Amino acid sequence: MRGNDVAFAFGAMLFVAAAALTTFLVGNEYPFFAGYVILQYIVLAVAWTILGGYAGYVNFGASAFFGVGVYTSVFLAKAFGAPLLVQIAVAAAVGGFLGFAVGLLTLRMKGIFFSIATIAVTIIIDTFIVNWKYVGGAAGIQVVRPPTMAPFESYVKMLFVVQAILVVIAVATARYIQNSRIGRGLQALRDDELAAECSGVPTLKLKLLACVISGALMAAAGAPSPMYLQYAIPVAAFDLNYSVSALAMSLIGGTSHWLGPVLGAVLLGVTQQWLTVNISSAANVLLLGVMLVVFVVAAPRGIIGLFVRKKSEKTP
Amino acid sequence: MALELKIAGVDAGYGPVKALQGVTLEVRAGETVVLLGTNGNGKSTLMKVITGQVRPTRGTVTLVIDGQSHDLTQLPTDAIVDLGVALVPEGRRLFPKLTVEENLTLGAFRKAARAAIAGNLDFAYESFPVLKERRRQLAGTMSGGQQQMLAIARAMMSSPKLLLVDEPSVGLSPLLVAQTITAIGELKQRLGLTVLMAEQNFHQAVRIADRGYVIVHGEIALADASVAQLRDNSIVKELYLGGVA
Secondary structure, three states: OHHHHHHHHHHHHHHHHHHHHHHHHOOOOHHHHHHHHHHHHHHHHHHHHHHHHHOOOOOOOHHHHHHHHHHHHHHHHHHHOOOHHHHHHHHHHHHHHHHHHHHHHHOOOOHHHHHHHHHHHHHHHHHHHHOOHHHOHHHOEEOOOOOOOOOOOOHHHHHHHHHHHHHHHHHHHHHHHHHOHHHHHHHHHHHOHHHHHHOOOOHHHHHHHHHHHHHHHHHHHHOOHHHHHOEEOHHHHOOHHHHHHHHHHHHHHOOOOOHHHHHHHHHHHHHHHHHHHHOOOOHHHHHHHHHHHHHHHHOOOHHHHHHHHHHHHHOO | OOEEEEEEEEEEEEOOEEEEEEEEEEEEOOOEEEEEOOOOOOHHHHHHHHOOOOOOOEEEEEEEEOOEEEEHHHOOHHHHHHOOEEEEOOOOOOOOOOEHHHHHHHHOOOHHHHHOHHHHHHHHHHHOHHHHHOOOOEHHHOOHHHHHHHHHHHHHOOOOOEEEEEOOOOOOOHHHHHHHHHHHHHHHHHHOOEEEEEEOOHHHHHHHOOEEEEEEOOEEEEEEEEHHHHHHOHHHHHHHHOOOO
16 A cells, blocks of 8 residues: 555656656647646546545536636736635635535435536526626636746746646545545445445535535636636636536546546547547537447446456456 | 433424324333334334434434433434444445445444454354355345345444344345344344344244334334233234234
């Protein structure tokens, strides 16, 4: 176990170092522009898996949390000229708080009822932002990037590295939860909530915790977005596409292991970027649908499931 | 060990539906008490009231351990498990996609139970050898009888003092019902447990019972009856033999 932890920490550092190094070696900005989006989806998908995969509460509210992250940044930038790190930290706090509130209100519902309630959350918050003139309302708002920080030559490259660090934080969190008692408790309540309660699993507490962590990570993923696009508009920030993508990436990768959503997000994210450039941006939505259908039929437990099943078949 | 469960004047229900009305019941240390009644009379609701999963609208549920009184209506389920109360839920409610051993480990989720996990696991395998043979098998793929054994063994993993068993006979053949009831009786003897068992199979349940209660439409119709009284009682005959007195 400890050896694994060291290997994981080493891998994580290597990943961030490699991400940072490439920004100096590669001059062209486009790979980082596209890479940022993929990294952002990894964070979203991993965060989604903590509640949707481990706990089995299928959440369609990823776009709500993402959008809250976006608009927390917009507000902080406009009101205080807050630096990027503050924006991300506050966005995570707001996302976590929202997760707590949403969890308290909706976690008594199960299955499809919970999922529908989370869609409603997206619509409610979207409506609120559309009518909040200070952050631009429905027309959106222009965001001026602060000057680029020292070692980086362009803002997009810096955001790429920031998002890579968020990926590490999200994955480390998911991995910790999965290997801890929290993860086993969530797994138990996913299988049978009443039985979990009878075994002394504090189900409501664990579900709330999953909601808070998942919400905080999703909002953090969205926080750098206004600086990345130099623009924020509710239609884009609360796009249901984020919810669907986070869900699809997790399901395609497999929700039983933290590596699942990472694989799913990389696979889908890379393909989508490729399609957007080579065919059209509409094609990537089609791809999402087709891949989801293929995986539900051929690998219902995702890419990870293909490997895990083989292992369990060997040991009778 | 001094232990006493006192339920007094409990009303409980689901929204406008009243499932229990004025239920009073007592279980004392070392006893096996059966709660008899056919389907839909409130047996499971009473079990859920004791474990804090359904909150009563009136009345008290008190667990006295070594002179210390605990108000179960104010405690969350996990804290009640910590006090030494374990429920074998109706219909077994295993974690079907987890293995037998994982199911058992989850039974010891609480901090206090984790300290005793190795000993309790050995005890479970010794009490139910079939579970040891199948410890790597997914719980959902076992037969009904084996699943019932696992459900009981899982509850035992938290080292309970008071074992609640809700309808252990559901979905089992007569032979397996007899085996299950015998297993509960043996566990109780070996560990000095206190048992409250809700059951509708009268003849099997009274085999291991010290006392019994009969519940009809959410009210206790016959309280604190000895086994002999239960056998002779007209309410029991009406319930189980369709009014042939």
